[in-house]
Amino acid sequence: MAEQGRRTFLTQLVAAPTLALATRIGADALAPQPAHAVIPSLPAPADLVDLGDLFILAGAPTSHLLTLVLETDGTVVFRLPREEVGQGLTTAVAMLVAEELDAPLATVRVELDDARPELVFNQLTGSSNSIRSLYDPVRHTAAAARARLLAAAARRWSVTVRELDTRDGAVHAPDGRSADYGSLAVEAAAPTLAVLAATPKPEARHALVGRPTGRIDARAMVTGRQRYTLDLDVPGAKPCVLRRPPTLGGTVRGVANADAVRAMPGVLAVVTVPTGVAVVAETFGQALDAKAALQVSWGPGPADDLSDAGIRTKLRAATPAPLLPPLLTPYVDAEFDFAFVSHAPMETNCAVADVREDRAEIWSGLKSPIVARETIAAALGLPLGKVTVHVVQAGGSFGRRLFFDAALEAALVSRAAGRPVRLMWTRVDDTRHGRMRPATHHRIRATYALGEVLSFEHRVAAAETDFRHGLGEIITATAASLPGGLGNGALAQTLFATTVKSPYHFGLTTQTLTEIPTGIPTGSWRSVYSANTRGAEEIVVDELAARLGKDPVAFRRTFLKTDAQRAVLDKAAAEGDWGRPMPPGCAQGIAFHEEYKSRTACLVEIDTRDRDRVRVTKAVIVADVGRPINPRGLEAQLLGGLTDAISTTLRAGLHIDKGLPMEGSYSQFHYAQQRDTPKDVRIHVLPATGEPGGAGELGVPAAVGAIANAYARATGTKPRSFPLDFDVDFTPYPR
Incomplete structure (x- = not known):
């Protein structure tokens, strides 16, 4: 048993022929407690609680959180109840395991867990929370395994554990004897083994964690050996595509030529499901041909009457005016519009399903597999027990x-067709029917006097x-118990309040959200x-x-709240000249x-001399994430955030026209290409301090602001509508 902060981790032996351990939260965390007694160092003020704190609190009571198995060949298998979507999570977790075990990283294999309902809130991947929530449990599990290996070697050699040490995947004795972990796997599983209490290494002794490390799956990814959903060899699963409605959420009224399409070469089934008409065929080419031949009559969708202008009107009408009138003080007023945006992962939506009369088995890239299974x-x-959902590594997500x-x-197509299917979204x-980042309208008023900002609304x-998708349940289950009454409002209000915070001393600061239903499918981006x-x-x-006659960096330095914030800003300003x-x-x-x-500053340089091809030419990004596990992975996350910001600030967005996005591909969506990305990008990760913070979503907001500010300075304009270049310069695909 080991103590970390206010949480106890109990690591227990699992019945198995070789060493197998499971970690669960101790009974002290299972008892009802105020939020500040469960989350280590949870600050009392509600405005300091973030969404990650809610995740950690929700996961505290979950038993059997993690499982580690040591095989006789020395391979360490770690079962991960999260999804890998390219963010490098499996590499970071493998590094934590290897660090605590003193094992080579190459011997650690991280496998994604199937949907496990007993985990309740502990299998949702999102909100930059995976490392924050897994850091202690993973280390304790691996430390317990190391302790059992030491105990097994000590009993084999009739020595004390204190005489032994571990390195390079083996236990070593002072007289030169050694035993690799695989050879000790069976003995270490003995229930009668006397084992000393295990605690993770102090961070000062880390040899692998904190060192830039390449992805454990990099070679498989670049050689095509990485298996994604549509690469899986599921017996009998045939290609499947859907003919989708001409407007978002439209319904099928009828298919005029279903029999004729069924007679086309290779076609195995034509079935109707709530989201469209599915074609199953021997090949994807045959399925696509048959889909194009379908003659479908469609019912309306909930957003058929909506187009960009109408959406902007609705949003502006729903945006409350600032509460504080400027009176006699000078002020800055600004209004902003942001368009809908596609997630646009490289791997499109896809799944494999084998549904029988009495059971079902599903394979897909899933960040919320428990809710998916239910x-x-x-x-x-x-019955829930008759449905198995396998989590497959995915090629991108972004929410x-x-x-x-x-x-x-x-699953619905497989049941209707009576056969396994391999479904692919084109x-x-x-781009058109996937969920998207919601369009927003913003009103900001800041008052100032005598060099001070008096209010910021x-x-x-x-x-x-x-x-x-599960996030709502987590927030509902935890937010109401937080100090200060956080969570008494609507779900979206709680999420907004726990993620959006000003880092500045700007007097009376208020940030509020109003959401309006549109019938357009949205999701976290x-x-x-x-x-x-x-x-x-x-x-x-x-x-x-500018109003106060201050340099933008000096102005921020004056009003930032902490020295840690200023250190990040200063480093970016210095490194970016x-x-x-x-x-x-x-x-x-x-x-x-x-x-x-976590905190970050972004400095960019922009070239607007060709208004048809505005380019970010240089970027300097500095981040303080508390304790970086893999700085190389963090650099990739920040670079990805920069690319998302370049895309959505300059050119990438979705035009809504009569209930459907006009864009249908990368070429129309205008996500940044290689020529749009800066050749000079410098990323600096500050030295480790404290516990790990979140990183996956950290890099986008600062980059958005930096690019817009550079554009304003280069052009002498005030950017107010994003993306900045949002012309319809393409011919839309047919509906």
């Missing part, structure tokens, strides 16, 4: 795979975000509310600095963001 079981009318549309569709399907109106909200605020910070002379039409921009116990 929903699929209910839709099929099967998209919190929802399980493809898995549910595949790129057009994914931010009113946000957004198309309603759908949280029916990387940084959720922060990308737009904090991005807009950082633009206003620059404008406040802030203030250096630049040609006309080129400029620097800087912005700051703090979230999930």
Whole structure:
């Protein structure tokens, strides 16, 4: 048993021929406790609680959180109750295991757990929370395994454990004897083994954690050996695609030529499901041909009358005016619009399903597999115990795979067709019918006098975000118990309040959200509310600095709340050579963001001399994430955040026209290409201090603000509508 903060971790032996351990939370954490007694160092003020704290609190009572198995060949198998979507989580977790075991990283294999309902809230991947919530349990589990290996070697050699040490995947004695872990796997599993209490290494002794490390799956990914959902060899599973409605959420009224399509070469089935008409065929080519030949009559969808102009009107009408009139004080007023945005992962939505009369088995990239399993079981009318959901590594997500549309569709098609299916969303399907980041409108008013900011009000109106993927249950179950009454409002309000916070001393600061239903399918997009909200605020910070005659960096330094924040900003300004002379039409921009116990500053240089191809030419990003597990993985996360910000700030968005996005591919969505990304990107990760913070969503908001601020300085304009270049310069695909 080991103590960490206020939480106890109990590691127990699992009945198995070789060493197998499971970790669960101790009984002290299972008893009802106030939130501050469960979350280590949880601050009392409600405005300091973040969404990650809610995740940690929700997961505290879950038993059998993690499982580790040591095989006789020395391989360490770690079962991970999270999803790998390219963020590098399996590598970071493997590093934690290898560190505590003193084992080579190459001997650690991380496998993704199937949906496990007993984990309750502990199998949702999101909100930059995986490392924060797993850091202690993973280390304790691996430390317990190391303790049993030492005890097994001590009994074999009739010596004390204190005489032994571990390195390179083996136990070593002072007289030169050694035993590799595989050879000790059976003895270490003995229930009668006397084992000393195990505690993780102090961070000062880390040899692997904190060192830049390549991904454990990198070679498989670049050689094509990495197996994604559609690569799986599921017996009998045949290709499947759907003909989808011409407007979002439209329904099938009838198919005029179903029999003729069934007679086409290779076609095995034509079935109707709630989201469209599915074709199952011998090949994807045959399925696509048959889909195109379908003659379907469609019913309306809930957003058929909506287009961009109408959506903007609705959002502006729903945005409350600032509460504080400027009276006699000078002020800055600003309004901003942000368009809908596609998640656009490289791997489109897909799933494999084998549904029989009495059971079902599903394979898909899922960030919320427990809710997926429950929903699929209910839709099929099967007992939960008869539905198995396998989590497969996915090729990108950015929030998209919190929802399980493809898995549910595949299950329904498989049942209707009476055979296993391999369902693929086309790129057009994914761009047009996938969930998207909601459009938003922002009103900001800041008052100032005598060099001080007196008030800062931010009113946000957004198309309603759908949280029916498990995140809502986590917030509902935990937020109401937090200090200060957080969670008494609506679900979206709680999520907004726990993610959007100003890092500045700006007098009376208020940030509020109003959501309106639109019928448009939405979902959490990387940084959720922060990308737009904090991005807009950082633009206003620059404008406040200009009003007060201050340099943007100096102004931020004055009003930032902590030395840790200023250290990040100072490093970015120094490394980016802030203030250096630049040609006309080129400029620097800087912005700051703090979230999930981490903080970052981004400095960019922009070239606007060709207005048809505005480019970010250089970026310097500095991050303090508390304790980075894999700095190389963190650099990739921050680079990805920069690329998302370049895309959605400059050109990438979705035009809604009569209930359907006009964009249907990357070429139309205008996500950044290689030529749009800066050749000079420098990322600096500050030295480790304290516990790990979140990183996956950290990089977007500051980059949005920095790019917009650089654009404003280069052009002498005030950017207010994003993306900045949002012309329809393409011919839309047919509906």
